[in-house]
Amino acid sequence: MEEEETFVSKTSNKSKPDKKSSNFKLKTYLSAIRPWSLSGSLVPTILGSTLAYRSAESSNYSPAICLLTVFTVVTxxxxxxxVNTYFDFVKGIDNRKADDRLLVDNILTKDEVVSLGALLYFSSCVGFISMSLISSAKMEHLALVYFGGLSSSFLYTGGIGFKxxxxxxxxxxxxxxxxxxxFAxxxxxxxxxxxxxxxAMPLALNTEAILHSNNTRDAVDDKKAGIITLAIVIGKSASHILYALLLFxxxxxxxxxxxxxxxxxxxPLIxxxxxxxxxxxxxxESTMSIVPKQxxxxxxxxxxxxxxxxCFATLPSFIKM
Known part of the structure; x- marks a missing residue:
């Protein structure tokens, strides 16, 4: 009787989904998209929508378009x-000292990373199509900017590998x-x-500071891997100066x-x-590793x-009010 109860107990445990495993996988996928870096795309998109709201065409402003634009750009x-995670690993740039551990430590497989990337690109295309259907902008104009950004996001490390x-x-x-x-x-x-x-330029410079700090931190390993970044080209001292310029x-x-x-x-001076x-x-050197996220x-x-x-300032006469 006890053996039967034990068997039933084991069988029922196997039939239940492993919530801990599912939660871990979800957290892993969230980690793969690097949520800490998403301010680089989120804030400029919100800024573009804000400028549109303050412009002469504000009567046509649509919160739905704003949300769809944010979703499209962020995805x-x-x-x-x-894609960056995948190609850095495939090309041997990420090693045991790398900050991105997902493929190095086999937390995710290469196939899982590829599938996640494809799903995100597909989701972005759905968001773009939905947005373009309700936007008054010409489809070809939106498509030119959108696919320019999409292809650049891939070619940053894939294909040509601008990075x-x-x-x-x-x-x-x-x-x-x-x-x-x-775009927004x-x-x-x-x-x-x-x-x-x-x-856009103040935000662009500040966002570039994130990338430059990351490349400066990884300059030694990147050089060993045979790739070239601006931080490697200009050297440590000039990289410090450039970072300060981008920041201030x-x-x-x-x-x-x-x-x-x-x-x-x-x-913003706060x-x-x-x-x-x-x-x-x-x-x-001892605190350099945390600088990109900071x-x-x-x-x-x-x-x-x-x-x-x-939202509240008297804007310069760059935008028609």
């Missing part, structure tokens, strides 16, 4: 992160700045306004805007103490304060 970013030939910084500056802001603005208003690029130049822009146009533009703290960590965290709060400023 492309997530997919690009997954490996010292062009990754250029790609990041364009995508996570002007392109995202322009165009989706809402139905037309292109190249002047939105001026508003936007604040200088806000001071000028604050004095000339509206004090609301001084709002984050300056944290920026100085991170810059100090960047120059210290910079991304700064980028998020810095960007949100900038968006709030754009």
């Amino acid at each position: 492309v970013h997530c997919a690009g992160n997954v 490996y030939i010292a062009l990754g910084d250029v790609v990041i500056l364009i995508i996570f700045g002007p392109l995202s802001v322009l 603005f165009m989706a809402q208003t139905g037309h292109v306004d190249w002047n939105t690029i001026y508003f 130049t936007p604040y200088s822009v806000f001071v000028v805007f604050g004095i000339k146009y509206s004090f609301w533009f001084l709002l 984050t300056i103490p944290q920026a100085f703290k991170i810059e100090k960590q960047f120059r210290n 910079t991304a965290k700064l980028n998020f709060f810095f960007g949100l304060l900038y968006v709030v400023a754009c």
Whole structure:
């Protein structure tokens, strides 16, 4: 009788789904998309929507388009992160010392990473199609910007591999700045306004600081793997200077805007103490490893304060009001 109860107990345990295993797998997939880095695409997209709301076409503003635009852009970013993980491992760049452990430690298989990337790209395409159906912008204009961003997210490490030939910084500056802001603005208003690029640049520089800190941290291992990044080309000392410029130049822009146009533009200056703290960590080898995530965290709060400023400030005459 006891043997029968034991058998039934074992059988019933096998039939139940392993919740712990499922939760672990979900957390692993979330880790694969690098959620800490997503402020780089989220904030510029929100900024573009905010500028559209403040523009002359604000009467046509659609919250649904805003949500679909955010979903579309962020899922492309997530997919690009997954592609990055895959090709860094396949090309032997990620090793036992690498920060990204998913494939190195066999937490996920290569097939699982490929499937996740494909799912994210597919989801982004669904979001884009849904958004374009209700947007007043021409489909071909939206498609040109969208597929330009999508292909760049793949080619960053796949195919040409811009990251490996010292062009990754250029790609990041364009995508996570002007392109995202322009895409969100165009989706809402139905037309292109190249002047939105001026508003995008402070965010683009701050986002580039995330990438540059990551590449500077990994410069030794990247050089051994035979790839070339800007951090390797210019060396450690120049990398420190460049990081400081990327981090603090936007604040200088806000001071000028604050004095000339509206004090609301001084709002992001609240984050300056944290920026100085991170810059100090960047120059210290023992704390260098945490700088990319700290910079991304700064980028998020810095960007949100900038968006709030754009909501209430008297905007420069770049955008038709």
